[in-house]
Amino acid sequence: MKFQNNLLAVVLIGGTISARAQTPYAHDRVYTANQVSNTVSVVDPATNVFLGEISLGKPYPNVLSPLYRGQSLVHGLRYSPAKKMLAVVSIGSNSVTLVSTESNKVIKTIYVGRSPHEPTFTPDSKQIWTSVRGEAYVSVIDVASMKEIRKVQVADGPGMISFSPDGKIAYVCSSFSPELDIVNTSTYEIIKRIPVVSPFSPNIFTSPDGNWVAMTHKDVGKVTLIDTKSLSVHKVLTTGAITNHVTFSKIKGKLKMLVTVGGENKVRVFDVASDFKQTDTINVGNLPHGLWPSADGKLMYVGLEYGDQVQGIDLLTMKVLPAVKIGQSPQALVYADNAVTDARNHINLKPLNDAAATQIIQMKAVQEEIKATGKIAVRPIGLADLVEQIFGGLEPARGYTLFLSKSTDAPYTRDYEINSFDTDAKGKYMGQSTGLVKNAGAGQHEEDYKHLVLTDNQTGKVLLLGAN
Incomplete structure (x- = not known):
């Protein structure tokens, strides 16, 4: 990936035609939820440069006293391109905070049950389903009214939710129970429970074609693959110690599954068409956690939990880019396509508060x-x-x-x-x-x-x- 290779745009200015270089990914952003600094870091993938932070609360150890304002343990994160909105979950303050990517300002904070974990927008961006891991339900938030409208009862300790592309089915993994719950989103009823290999699954993702659901098992270093046609376990892959997050991306025309393996500082790549045969291993920085590819399948970013950094990966060459310092202890990460209208937008971003290296x-x-x-x-x-x-x-x-x-x-x-x-x-x-x-x-x-x-x-x- 060469960031200096620009696309040429023709723009009408004052009645004349002039050329303006438009850097690929200039309107995109990479966001991380940072659990120790209680911030959301913002990185420009066009230049691989840290732009600033959105502060949601005070950093450690200031949150160890009674917390009357702000958020604590910023952890979960998801982006809606339709709304240009982030949903940010803070475990310690039981909240889902909605943030505008255009203004980098908090729109609203919605409080839910004990220790929520990850938010997920429905494919139409009308709802946010948030796993309330400290309890046994999923909180359904209406985006228009910004209010919780329903509680969906599931297995104890829901870890995360992923949807079928048409939004009719929700797949809910669990962090406490060895099962995957499949929910009808119209009736909010569980239509099937699938036993899985371990009770600790923090992350789940549906392939773009809707044929596969992958869920990680952090405690045993595995990934379970669900065939969505039969609604059954297709196979279980051994991926390595502290298997954190999983995603899918179409790379050079082939659908690949990518997994962060925190205990080995690696990203593993699997070819879906070859029955999930491993094709690449990419060495990255300390304790990779969240990961997310760009929509074109050419670029991906990984959060380095122990490095307080993000690291880009050129998916065409499987080579890493220079690591970028961000806030402390990044957990979830999202690559947000077309997050800002103005590519020069740095509004309301704060400089990095922590200057010391981990x-x-x-x-x-x-x-x-x-x-x-x-x-x-x-x-x-x-x-x-x-x-x-x-x-x-x-x-x-x-x-x-x-x-x-x-x-x-x-x-x-x-x-x-x-x-x-x-x-x-x-x-x-x-x-x-x-x-x-x-x-x-x-x-x-x-x-x-x-x-x-x-x-x-x-x-x-x-x-x-x-x-x-």
Whole structure:
């Protein structure tokens, strides 16, 4: 993708014909929902440049006190080309915020039930269906009146909704229940429940032709493919640890499915016509999460959750573009075609509030036979640091402690405890803690911490070490 290759437009100005270069994608925008800074970042895909942010609330740690104004845990995101409108879900404040892409201003905030997750516009843009993950229903919002008009009862913990192209069917995955619910959008009744491989599915997408529905299983690193003609599971693909989001795009005339694999920092590409055979693997930055292609199938953007960046991918060459710094902890991402009438529109956008880089620490096993893995993101939040942690391959339902040590070699002194946690039934843990751990493991001075250490609380054994 060469951004300097322009299209030529002929414009009538003052009775004369003049030529004006129109950059491809100039009226498009890329938006990310940033969970720590509580912002929506705006990127110009024509120039691969950050334009500014839409602030929806105060960043961490200011939201840890009672929240009377603004939104918290900005997470879910969807765009309506017909309305030039974003729907933004904030998990912590139970809200769906509608934002104009022309003015970058909040139009209205609608409050729904406990811990909503993702909004989805119906194909006609008349409604927004929002998964209320903390409860067992989908909130249906009327776009014209900007009010919740119905609650659709589904399995506990709905993760996200995807529609058939004609809008007659809604597919609802779940984050708590191992099933996919299929809903008739006219009657709002569940017409079928399909068992799936895992109870944690945060993301779902329908192919443009309507023949396939793909849903991710973040906990087991898989993607389930639903055949919409038979309304049954076609196959389950093993895609990799922390499989986050999935989408479809027609690339060089072929329909492809693309998946972000957060634990491996990869985007995997599958050919639909070849029964979802993997055709490409693209290495990207730290912890890819949301992804979305342009309408022409030539360009795609990926949010890097631990990198506080977005990264473009030229889909014709499968090569990455330079990463662009944005707000903190991007979750959902949308590529918005024709989002602005004026390509120079930067109105009401604020500069990036966070100037400090997130430090990524990849922890390594102290012995080859240890299969545990760990990745840490140390993100400045005011005077403290937010320490985001992902661990896998540990013993199920067992306690572990993460700490900093000034020791150069074993045995490692426990000089600063960061977190003590219990793994889930699969030996995994994802969580956060705060503290003064900036530049952890730098080890430049004698008094510095030399290692980040993970120990088994039951045996006291050191399993993982990390250093900058």
